[in-house]
Amino acid sequence: MEFSSRFVLLILLSTTAVVLAYTEESIETQDLLIRQVVPESSSSNQLDDLILNAEHHFSNFVKEFGKVYADIEEHAYRLKVFKKNLLRAKRHQKFDPSAVHGITKFSDLTPREFKRNYLGLRRKLDLPSDANQAPILPTKDLPTDFDWRDHGAVTGVKNQGTCGSCWSFSATGALEGANFLATGKLVSLSEQQLVDCDHVVRNRSFLICDAESPSSCDAGCGGGLMTSAFEYTLKAGGLEKEEDYPYTGKDRGPCKFDKTKIAASVSNFSVVSLDEEQIAANLVQHGPLAVGINAAWMQTYIGGVSCPYICTHRLNHGVLLVGYGSAGHAPLRMKDVPYWIIKNSWGESWGEKGYYKICRGHNACGVDSMVSSVAAIHTTPAKP
Numbered sequence: 001m002e003f004s005s006r007f008v009l010l011i012l013l014s015t016t017a018v019v020l021a022y023t024e025e026s027i028e029t030q031d032l033l034i035r036q037v038v039p040e041s042s043s044s045n046q047l048d049d050l051i052l053n054a055e056h057h058f059s060n061f062v063k064e065f066g067k068v069y070a071d072i073e074e075h076a077y078r079l080k081v082f083k084k085n086l087l088r089a090k091r092h093q094k095f096d097p098s099a100v101h102g103i104t105k106f107s108d109l110t111p112r113e114f115k116r117n118y119l120g121l122r123r124k125l126d127l128p129s130d131a132n133q134a135p136i137l138p139t140k141d142l143p144t145d146f147d148w149r150d151h152g153a154v155t156g157v158k159n160q161g162t163c164g165s166c167w168s169f170s171a172t173g174a175l176e177g178a179n180f181l182a183t184g185k186l187v188s189l190s191e192q193q194l195v196d197c198d199h200v201v202r203n204r205s206f207l208i209c210d211a212e213s214p215s216s217c218d219a220g221c222g223g224g225l226m227t228s229a230f231e232y233t234l235k236a237g238g239l240e241k242e243e244d245y246p247y248t249g250k251d252r253g254p255c256k257f258d259k260t261k262i263a264a265s266v267s268n269f270s271v272v273s274l275d276e277e278q279i280a281a282n283l284v285q286h287g288p289l290a291v292g293i294n295a296a297w298m299q300t301y302i303g304g305v306s307c308p309y310i311c312t313h314r315l316n317h318g319v320l321l322v323g324y325g326s327a328g329h330a331p332l333r334m335k336d337v338p339y340w341i342i343k344n345s346w347g348e349s350w351g352e353k354g355y356y357k358i359c360r361g362h363n364a365c366g367v368d369s370m371v372s373s374v375a376a377i378h379t380t381p382a383k384p
């Protein structure tokens with residue numbers, strides 16, 4: 001019964017999912033369909049309470065996240081958006097029952113504002129010329145569960161603020177891990193250096209970017225690509241430490257890169273194939289990987305394994321893949337779901353202490369489609 005209804009659901013959805021990108025409208029029209037086959041979960045009932053008492057929960061939300069609105073109109077408008085987002089969270093809960101969706105610090109933002117200010121992956125940029133194709137690795141003896149946090153290769157969760165610089169955090173995260181593997185030291189690296197200085201990329205036909213036209217390539221808060229950031233770092237010589245070139249979340253400043261303060265350098269970087277076993281093998285062998293993802297479901301995400309029935313593969317957010325697990329809780333699936341463990345850059349107050357879990361096995365939200373690994377240069381400690 002459980003299986004057959006899910007099967008029907010999948011058939012129904014897969015026919016529509018290929019034609020429709022994820023939009024609020026497309027979810028709306030399929031809602032009716034979904035209601036017939038997906039039973040209400042307890043998280044969904046909790047969301048009903050939130051919706052009934054939206055104003056009360058809005059004032060708690062304003063307090064909890066220290067929100068300040070310019071005037072009464074702004075306050076009223078944000079309450080309206082908040083209510084819409086509660087309905088959206090309820091829909092997300094229904095479509096994504098193995099995760100928990102609800103109020104997050106982004107609950108007063110429209111999906112458009114959220115996308116503009118907190119994502120920032122520019123997938124139109126071409127692959128840099130120095131990118132390698134990752135060689136095929138053996139996958140026979142991969143561990144069933146793996147997490148680079150247990151091996152000291154991951155720095156604390158950072159916060160990109162209101163700036164589309166996700167790509168720089170994904171890139172530093174990968175290089176921090178690679179540098180740890182090469183040197184045995186975990187050093188937090190500078191995103192601001194990438195935001196201020198990384199403006200050289202090519203599109204299909206031209207070298208289009210230079211320091212004078214920062215809006216046409218890896219463009220600070222306007223977005224960028226992790227492979228472009230690796231290319232920049234390779235060419236520039238390396239990245240400074242976070243503390244030497246601290247993050248401001250603004251991209252109007254000049255490049256202040258100081259070559260004498262390089263803390264980690266890129267040896268080479270590679271694009272990993274779309275195969276999940278290869279992604280896991282590269283992760284285990286080379287450290288955390290830079291990945292692109294579609295973030296539509298992340299605005300309302302609170303915890304659990306996100307495994308939405310529909311999610312477009314249109315990538316718009318850069319994050320860091322740090323591990324995987326074999327047995328996530330899945331209330332409706334009657335079995336454990338395997339998942340990827342993802343480090344995000346929205347601070348610890350989002351998701352599971354800043355982390356996101358997304359199911360493995362079918363390129364959910366495009367998580368397998370833009371994966372890159374970086375290798376750091378082995379350094380011998382300088383003699384005093």
Ligand SMILES: *[C@@H]1O[C@H](CO)[C@@H](O)[C@H](O)[C@H]1NC(C)=O
Pocket residue numbers: 203204205206208
């Ligand atoms: C590459 O950039 C140049 C200069 O901005 C532009 O004229 C050209 O159309 C771009 N090509 C592609 C394929 O985007």
Ligand SMILES: *[C@@H]1O[C@H](CO)[C@@H](O)[C@H](O)[C@H]1NC(C)=O
Pocket residue numbers: 132267268375376377378
């Ligand atoms: C990348 O760099 C690492 C570390 O220096 C090296 O072991 C590896 O062979 C390099 N890979 C390629 C494809 O050049």
